[in-house]
Amino acid sequence: MDQSNKAQHPVKSVHKTFDITEALQELDGAGVTELAEYTGITKSSVHNYLSTLRERGYVVKQGNEYHVAIKFLGLGAFARHRQNVYEVAKPEVASLAQETGELANLLVEEHGKGIYILREVGSQAVSVDKYTGGQVHLHNTALGKAILAHMPEERVKSILDRHGMVRSTENTITSQSKLFDELEQIRKTGVAFDRQERLKGLRCVAAPVLRNDEYIEAAISVSGPLSRMQQERFEEEIPELLRSAVNIIELNIAYG
Numbered sequence: 261m262d263q264s265n266k267a268q269h270p271v272k273s274v275h276k277t278f279d280i281t282e283a284l285q286e287l288d289g290a291g292v293t294e295l296a297e298y299t300g301i302t303k304s305s306v307h308n309y310l311s312t313l314r315e316r317g318y319v320v321k322q323g324n325e326y327h328v329a330i331k332f333l334g335l336g337a338f339a340r341h342r343q344n345v346y347e348v349a350k351p352e353v354a355s356l357a358q359e360t361g362e363l364a365n366l367l368v369e370e371h372g373k374g375i376y377i378l379r380e381v382g383s384q385a386v387s388v389d390k391y392t393g394g395q396v397h398l399h400n401t402a403l404g405k406a407i408l409a410h411m412p413e414e415r416v417k418s419i420l421d422r423h424g425m426v427r428s429t430e431n432t433i434t435s436q437s438k439l440f441d442e443l444e445q446i447r448k449t450g451v452a453f454d455r456q457e458r459l460k461g462l463r464c465v466a467a468p469v470l471r472n473d474e475y476i477e478a479a480i481s482v483s484g485p486l487s488r489m490q491q492e493r494f495e496e497e498i499p500e501l502l503r504s505a506v507n508i509i510e511l512n513i514a515y516g
Contacts, residue, residue: 266395276301278310281318281328289327296362297398298426299442346377346467348512353480357382360498367390367396367403367466368477372419374404377478386485388459399439400432402454402466408439409446410468416443424460431456450506451481451499456486467502475499480505 279299284290285300292310294302310326313319317331339509349366356364357380366378373395396405398419408416414484417436425434433439446452454464482498483489489498 264324271371276305277313280306281332282311284319284326284328284383288324289322291324291326295326296470341464345509345513349469349478349509350481352509353378354380355386356380356480356482356501356505359482360482361385362482362488363388365403365466365480365481365483367401367407367479369398369404369407372398374401374407380445382391384484384488386461386462388483394456397426397428399433400428400454400457402452402483403479403481404465404467405439405442405446405454406452406468406499407476409443409452410470410474410476413440416440429456429460433457449499450503454483461486463494465489465494465498465502467499467506469513470508471510471513480509 276299280295280299283295283298290298292303292307295301295366296306297311299306301309301469301484310319310321314321314326318329319326320329321327345368346366353364353366359382361382362379362382363382363385365376367376369375374397376392376394376396379392396404398408408419411419420436420439425436426432427434433442442452450467452466452468454462454466456462462483463486464481464483466479468476469478470478471477480502482502
């Protein structure tokens with residue numbers, strides 16, 4: 261954990277509350293016994309935490325299982341709308357999805373992970389496993405690499421040390437030196453590629469959104485199946501669309 265984010269006097273009950281709610285998300289719902297085994301918290305304590313969260317409306321019970329409640333969506337939507345880049349980029353991301361027919365995304369970095377704050381679905385878009393609000397590692401996605409390329413080297417190393425370089429597919433970059441070589445190339449070209457590095461069969465092209473030509477705000481991307489993301493379309497057409505969209509977004513951020 262980054263020392264700047266580490267609480268000087270952490271409250272154990274808060275940690276346990278979020279251990280339980282995050283476990284509910286990861287398990288897609290669970291009963292008291294399963295949660296106790298998964299988190300290492302006693303069954304009686306898990307039950308008490310769940311009862312309190314349910315009383316506050318942040319957990320729902322369906323049969324013998326508990327699930328994260330939709331009330332969390334309100335907090336996430338509020339946080340998303342505080343991101344100025346969301347409103348500015350929304351029309352361009354929608355346009356990318358419409359023009360390409362694929363899935364267009366807007367991702368920001370928080371606490372060393374990538375968070376999707378907008379996903380627009382084109383007419384031919386494939387369904388993938390991430391949703392608005394979903395988190396991903398930065399090293400194995402085009403969006404994440406576009407963001408890492410415009411961070412100070414020490415910050416990038418700190419993120420990699422904290423979250424590791426998980427191998428998702430045989431194409432995932434797991435070497436820091438190889439990743440840094442690619443980040444340098446991204447800075448030169450203005451685009452990043454995901455060549456089936458997070459999901460087999462899926463390719464993605466991304467571009468960074470900068471403020472004042474240096475501060476990284478976010479990244480936008482277009483992703484699609486390998487069969488449609490080939491040669492000129494993958495390497496030239498979609499990168500050019502992304503550069504054009506980024507140009508408009510950055511102008512609106514600077515002067516809007």
